[in-house]
Amino acid sequence: MRYAIVTETWPPEINGVALTVEGLALGLRARGHAIDLVRPRQPGDAAVVDDTLLVRGFPLPRYPGLRFGAPALRSLARRWGARRPDAVYIATEGPLGWAARRVARRLGVPVATGLHTRFDHYMRDYGFGFLEPIALRWMRRFHNAGDATLVATRELQDYLAERRFANPLRLARAVDGALFHPAKRDARLRESWGAGDGTLVAIHVGRIAAEKNLSLAITAFRALQRVRPESRMVFVGDGPLRTPLSEANPDIVFAGLQRGEDLARHFASGDVFLFPSRSETFGNVTLEAMASGVPPIAFDYGAAREHLRHGEHGLRVPDGDAAAFIAAAVRLAEDDIGLRRMRVAARAAIEHLHPDQVAAEFDALLQMLAARRRIADAQLAPD
Known part of the structure; x- marks a missing residue:
């Protein structure tokens, strides 16, 4: 054909x-x-x-x-x-x-x-x-x-x-389960972010633009930071909001665009994936986070509704409920055992894709x- x-x-x-x-x-x-x-x-x-x-x-x-x-x-x-x-x-x-x-x-x-x-x-x-x-x-x-x-x-x-x-x-x-894999977790990369073994790293991967609702990701990070003050936040990507957001949040890491193996290392080196966008038809990054063993927090639509079991692979919250999104971030910050369990389950959930x-x-x-x-x-x- x-x-x-x-x-x-x-x-x-x-x-x-x-x-x-x-x-x-x-x-x-x-x-x-x-x-x-x-x-x-x-x-x-x-x-x-x-x-x-x-x-x-x-x-x-x-x-x-x-x-x-x-x-x-x-x-x-x-x-x-x-x-x-x-x-x-x-x-x-x-x-x-x-x-x-x-x-x-x-x-x-x-x-x-x-x-x-x-x-x-x-x-x-x-x-x-x-x-x-x-x-x-x-x-x-x-x-x-x-x-x-x-x-x-x-x-x-x-x-x-x-x-x-x-x-x-x-x-x-x-999703490319060979590229995006928990084994790509990189201690040196985490150290460059100021994160040690026990540091919780919240990560976002995507375009840094208005349609991604990134102010909610930052608000959720600040809430979990009050529970775990040593926590770090990393944005991977570029876009028109990168400069104003980085200037307003000098403690947040803006890693820029990453591709291939470098992107896989960044994904796997996070601990929780904050994905507050409401404008996706799907949201490929949700699957890439799960494949990397990083439990997502996402609104209940798109890839999250299709593939993420709430409480097992990560957390889904009602679409548009900002308070629930923030509460979910705090919940994972307080539950190390649950977070480790979700890392394994999230990876297993995408093996068939x-x-x-x-x-x-x-x-x-x-x-x-x-x-x-x-x-x-x-x-x-x-x-």
Whole structure:
């Protein structure tokens, strides 16, 4: 089979969408399929990249280092007209995604779209809550023009179905359990944070931006710090709030962007993962924390609702209940025995989320869409 994958973010950019889409592409290639990747050009890209169409990119406002792709209608039409894919997966709803969807429909190629980002929630997080319903309608228009909308949780699948998204389907997320592992815990790294063996380290990994609700993470840390004054807090990542937050909290460690093994060491060297975001469609970092043996505290939605058993792998609190989030942080700070038990259980809970299994399910879904289109075309063909 030949599949096309269209995305406006791709490694070395660091975000959940880029890493998820890369994992899907690698999984399909490992299963013997040809992948035609379409994405914006990045600094350092070669003039020609095998099996990849590079389009012009433009900076994304409020997201330095990320770009959106130009609507390359002619380039896509030429490429797919010459080598027609059996199915197209569009991971992002930017101009490039809209163009790809239009070309695929014109050529009669089935399209699956991925809903990875809650743009409707972002309106609220950036002070434009009145635009939330408009953003949801825009998302519905985009995704309903495809044959299926892929989401990571049953919760989001039900939510979209109730709001007239035509065909939302669940595709589970995977986590690299070999990379993210408790064995990556690093005593020297902890020492650089001012943390010894008995020091409780609260960690957050992600973009340092308004939509991540980081003021609540800091408030929760200050509360657990009153129980254990020697505790440390580490933020891993970058973003527009890094400078003001670091200036206001000089005792908190801001470790910057980390990748690969360095990211795995940072994850595993924490003791509790504070994840107060309410704007995720999933939250890959929740699984990465669990794989690293670091119990998360998270709101009851997304990855936490799908995979985290409250009190066993970490703590889930009612969505939006800031007081409960803070109380959960204090609870873990006071319970060393429970925290150690959760470290082991959290790791065990993600063992079945293997990338190979997710790639197989993704492959089966795309093949189903391709088969449906072939049947429909055959029924419309003249005798």
